[in-house]
Amino acid sequence: MVKAAADRVAELEEREQLTDEQEKELAALRPKAQQWQKHKERDANRYRVGKAAADRVAELEELEELEEREQLTEGQAAELTVLRPKAQQWQNIRNIPRSISGWERLLPIVLRSWRSWRSGSS
Template sequence: MEVLAGRGRLTVEQEAELAELQPKAEQWQKKKEEGDAARSLAGKVAADRVSVLEVLAGRGRLTVEQEAELRELRPKVAQQKQKQNESAAEVSQGKNGCCRSCCGVGGVGGAGAAD
């Protein structure tokens, strides 16, 4: 609807609906961003903890609890790293669709293609 509003093509009913939905959409977006930030921070903390525990393990100084913690965190951190690598690969290969649809960059023969 915002696209239509930008073009000046909304009916009175659509304008009212848009005015009603925009605050809800903004609130949802803010909650999503906060959740994303919390997950990102938690992932970084886990990765840091794995690094510390691995250094201690290399020195032979892990307690039984720390060994259990390391066994629990390693797969989670590895999975997070794999997701990050896949996401980075998608962006670098233009699979996110942005550059192809908006700019023509990334596609063969697109507006951004080298001649």
């Protein structure tokens, strides 16, 4: 329904002349079209964040392999030190049961981040 509204808004906006009825329809459909656009942007952002996290995990695994072979540079060792706690946090997020609602799943993470921020550590 919302996508159909967005499609109809795009169709009406392409026209040079609109009847009064079409202008009213356009005004009524615009909020739904905006909702659709926000939904698309949110999904795209979620994908980017997930992709970045997956890339970082792959990078972590690569660094851990280098560590096992004792081939880490100082910079890579420092990066590994930073990535390990984040990887643990990502793992903790994945281990939260799906039966728990969104906010309930995020609450422990938000509280942990807030406490970390309040204490001045990163």
